[in-house]
Amino acid sequence: MVESPTIPSPPTGGFDARARHTRERANWMRRRLLRMIVDAGQGHPGGDLSASDIIAALYFDILRIDPVRPNAPERDRFVLSKGHCTGALYTALSGAGFFVEAELATYLQPLSRLNGHPNRTYLPGVETNTGPLGHGFPVAVGMAIAGQIDEADYRVFVLTGDGELQEGSMWEAAMLAGHRGLGKLTAIVDRNRLQQGAGTEETNALEPLADKWRAFGWDVETLDGHDHLALLAAFDAAARPRKRPHCIIADTFKGHGVSFMRNQARWHHGVPDAAQFAQALAELEAEGAL
């Protein structure tokens, strides 16, 4: 049996309807990705859950992409620079119609297309293979330069971790993007303040983070990365003609949406047991019913 792709209904109505749609999809992603992690017996639930609202807003509202033509030259690009958050990426790609939802059950299984980190050579919709931190962002800058040379209309969105900003290659790329005035580039920092082992500020402090980006020639705004209205408004604003690249520092919580995972570094990796999974689903279903 082959399931047809779950192509989402496009947002209709006004801003509130769009936000409701994003919220509904993010809630579905959270429930679905936790099941993937439980089935696979491993994963990165903390970062998946902190990024779910950002990725949902992009895939189910903002990005001009077509799963039937995943390599269309004029498509918008999304790069998951924090490449370990494949639970969020794969649920979004599946939900956006790049492959059938049933394939999510193969996550991390032998020979699955759903590797622990995304691979463009066998999974449509992935733009570049990420995983080691500090890679996706420079590649996204290259995409934006290609668009700048061609005076193309497409936009490039790249989601970085905050801990990832400790990689030097990120600032090499930020400097170049600012220097070249890449106005069609939007970087979103998933600012959950936790890296694998501890808080970013106690490990190697990033603050004052907005000032750093501004100093590198970027427009910067900070918002609540779990506020769907705010995310959509910022992404809409990013589409206006700009002379500088645009950084959105999205304040988030690792594990957002599940009470016992929220803001806990130990859920960077980790698999909920049966009782925890049941509790997580119940909480998310209750939130989704609101």
Next chain:
Amino acid sequence: MSGSVASGKMYDCRDAFALTLETLAAEDARIVAVVNDSVGSSKLGSFRDRFPDRLVNVGIAEQNMVGVGAGLANGGKIPFVSAASCFLTARAMEQIKADCAYSHANVKLCGQSAGVAYGELGATHHSIEDVAWLRAIDKLTVIVPSDPWETEQAVRAAVAHDGPFYLRLSRMPVPALERHAPDFAIGRAETLREGDDVAIVANGTLVHRALAAAEVLAAEGIAARVVNMATVAPLDERAIADAAQTGAIVTAEEGLAHGGLGGAVAEFCARHAPVRMRMLGFPGFLPTGSAGWLMEHFGLTDRGIAQAARDLLASKRG
């Protein structure tokens, strides 16, 4: 067939690289150059003047340079990422692996002034490990041209074939090789001189030295085959199996004596065609000296190659 050098005139292969790239860029708008403040050392000044919007100078930032190259490829460009090979390969190794090879990005990495071209500047600036490192990366084509003609062919092939390439280019002067039936193909070795007593397998700046060594050996009654193994990955295994039929193989390269071309040939022979071998190259971090002195000192010369062949044949008879 008896290959030789066309004349005494010597060439810097960067000129052929830059001229070919500029010529192709005039025909194909997808071609762009990416540099790390290396316009001059890559001889891309003319390219920049002619196509200012298509030369992306990222400044001194090799990791970003290679990542940006992969992004340009995603945007439909054919980026030639050109920088001193010591920095391009070592500093950006993970970008070459993940962003280019693993992602199958259509990026052409051009390692300039490879080998010991920067002689006196020391081991930080020597690029003798690059072939060993990069041939270990899956799905990356590695080509080490020997003269201006082959450099041009390699650049043309890189444009014509989708996928990641490493072109290892030298600035050390080399003569133009005389070819009776010029025919370049990725992954195909070129037999420049026939001979059945010993086979010399070389690439890059060692090919013309191998031809000169074969001349010396011929005068002594030793028939040496000279095989130009410009493509190190994918390897022309048939040519190596044929070379092994002579019973003696000398490899010669402007790089480490282990892990590079010699290592590749030895791996194949150990598995499929055991044969006596000598592997000529550098031992490791090198002392101070000019490029010419280093080549001489470590036996990467006509005489050095000929002597290695004699020693090998003596051990074969013994």
